[in-house]
Amino acid sequence: xxxxxxxxxxxxxxxxxxxxxxxxxxxxxxxxxxxxxxxxxxxxxxxxxxxxxxxxxxxxxxxxxxxxxxxxxxxxxxxxxxxxxxxxxxxxxxxxxxxxxxxxxxxxxxxxxxxxxxxxxxxxxxxxxxxxxxxxxxxxxxxxxxxxxxxxxxxxxxxxxxxxxxxxxxxxxxxxxxxxxxxxxxxxxxxxxxxxxxxxxxxxxxxxxxxxx
Amino acid sequence: xxxxxxxxxxxxxxxxxxxxxxxxxxxxxxxxxxxxxxxxxxxxxxxxxxxxxxxxxxxxxxxxxxxxxxxxxxxxxxxxxxxxxxxxxxxxxxxxxxxxxxxxxxxxxxxxxxxxxxxxxxxxxxxxxxxxxxxxxxxxxxxxxxxxxxxxxxxxxxxxxxxxxxxxxxxxxxxxxxxxxxxxxxxxxxxxxxxxxxxxxxxxxxxxxxxxx
Numbered sequence: 365x366x367x368x369x370x371x372x373x374x375x376x377x378x379x380x381x382x383x384x385x386x387x388x389x390x391x392x393x394x395x396x397x398x399x400x401x402x403x404x405x406x407x408x409x410x411x412x413x414x415x416x417x418x419x420x421x422x423x424x425x426x427x428x429x430x431x432x433x434x435x436x437x438x439x440x441x442x443x444x445x446x447x448x449x450x451x452x453x454x455x456x457x458x459x460x461x462x463x464x465x466x467x468x469x470x471x472x473x474x475x476x477x478x479x480x481x482x483x484x485x486x487x488x489x490x491x492x493x494x495x496x497x498x499x500x501x502x503x504x505x506x507x508x509x510x511x512x513x514x515x516x517x518x519x520x521x522x523x524x525x526x527x528x529x530x531x532x533x534x535x536x537x538x539x540x541x542x543x544x545x546x547x548x549x550x551x552x553x554x555x556x557x558x559x560x561x562x563x564x565x566x567x568x569x570x571x572x573x574x575x576x577x
Numbered sequence: 578x579x580x581x582x583x584x585x586x587x588x589x590x591x592x593x594x595x596x597x598x599x600x601x602x603x604x605x606x607x608x609x610x611x612x613x614x615x616x617x618x619x620x621x622x623x624x625x626x627x628x629x630x631x632x633x634x635x636x637x638x639x640x641x642x643x644x645x646x647x648x649x650x651x652x653x654x655x656x657x658x659x660x661x662x663x664x665x666x667x668x669x670x671x672x673x674x675x676x677x678x679x680x681x682x683x684x685x686x687x688x689x690x691x692x693x694x695x696x697x698x699x700x701x702x703x704x705x706x707x708x709x710x711x712x713x714x715x716x717x718x719x720x721x722x723x724x725x726x727x728x729x730x731x732x733x734x735x736x737x738x739x740x741x742x743x744x745x746x747x748x749x750x751x752x753x754x755x756x757x758x759x760x761x762x763x764x765x766x767x768x769x770x771x772x773x774x775x776x777x778x779x780x781x782x783x784x785x786x787x788x789x790x
Contacts, residue, residue: 405706407620489761490703493618528789531777534769537762538781542751545758548702549750556747564744568751571784576741 741787
């Protein structure tokens with residue numbers, strides 16, 4: 365159902381449409397956008413497939429062509445959201461520069477994603493327990509990849525003498541947690557843009573690993 | 578409906594019962610505990626007052642003696658939860674020692690609360706938008722008090738030369754955000770206890786304000 369977004373769509377980032385730019389066909393994309401809005405507004409359990417189809421301007425029968433159940437919609441939202449954010453994090457962590465540069469880039473990118481896609485991120489985080497067992501396990505696997513990327517970066521930076529980190533796992537979880545929580549409090553049009561929050565949080569993350577610059 | 582917990586109940590902390598120890602009468606307390614569980618499991622909008630009364634072993638009519646609406650239950654959960662966490666934060670921030678000691682104590686206490694009361698904290702954070710306008714404003718006022726306490730502590734510490742903080746407001750929000758997000762990922766019986774997470778996060782918060790010890 366989903367295919368990779370073009371490099372161009374990835375590079376543009378940020379705009380709402382791009383969240384689901386990789387999803388085809390168009391009807392499935394519209395249903396996912398409608399489901400995110402419905403889940404964000406009323407919660408997973410209070411939302412019906414009829415609500416979602418209605419928001420997408422479609423009939424319930426048309427919805428079932430693309431998604432077998434409401435849970436399948438939630439899973440695809442979670443999967444696409446996690447895959448996107450894991451990929452952005454991984455690319456930034458493997459980018460140019462020393463460990464500090466790469467940590468800063470990873471945090472900037474991860475924060476920006478959570479600010480720009482705060483509605484999706486909230487649904488993904490708050491409705492996790494509504495996923496079926498297999499789907500839940502698949503999402504947990506994607507989350508572990510984010511944790512692994514960050515932990516490895518911190519452990520490598522410490523081994524290279526760039527970072528002062530005694531507990532790479534705990535510190536990695538804390539840095540990711542700080543980034544994820546941006547989705548909870550971020551309001552568009554607030555005091556700072558996603559870019560500004562990303563830059564500020566990159567400096568805070570560097571301090572957390574013992575780098576001051 | 579609610580009255581202050583005894584100093585003894587506060588000092589014990591942690592245990593589930595104590596979350597609502599300040600609420601009287603007993604029937605109202607049972608309804609709040611039931612409402613937290615129902616909201617956490619199914620979300621606010623998918624929960625009925627009948628569900629809540631049933632969980633508390635009471636009739637819907639008995640519920641209405643204590644709470645006029647489902648929203649009133651959510652508001653009392655939010656109010657009691659916020660008042661408790663704001664008070665703990667304020668007391669710790671005003672405690673003995675220098676600014677670094679007080680920041681460490683404030684973070685330890687705030688983190689511990691969010692770990693121990695993670696179910697309540699999740700309901701409070703994720704269902705905020707379901708509150709009516711006046712109730713929402715009252716909760717926002719309580720949140721501002723937490724932010725003020727933390728911002729003042731960081732600004733005072735910077736003025737005293739103990740902290741290296743350029744943006745006290747932004748840093749305060751980030752430190753509180755890190756603490757609040759513990760409620761999202763904390764699992765009882767996990768790798769670390771609430772106390773251990775609190776101690777670890779206190780060191781991370783000190784690093785965020787430019788203190789290494």
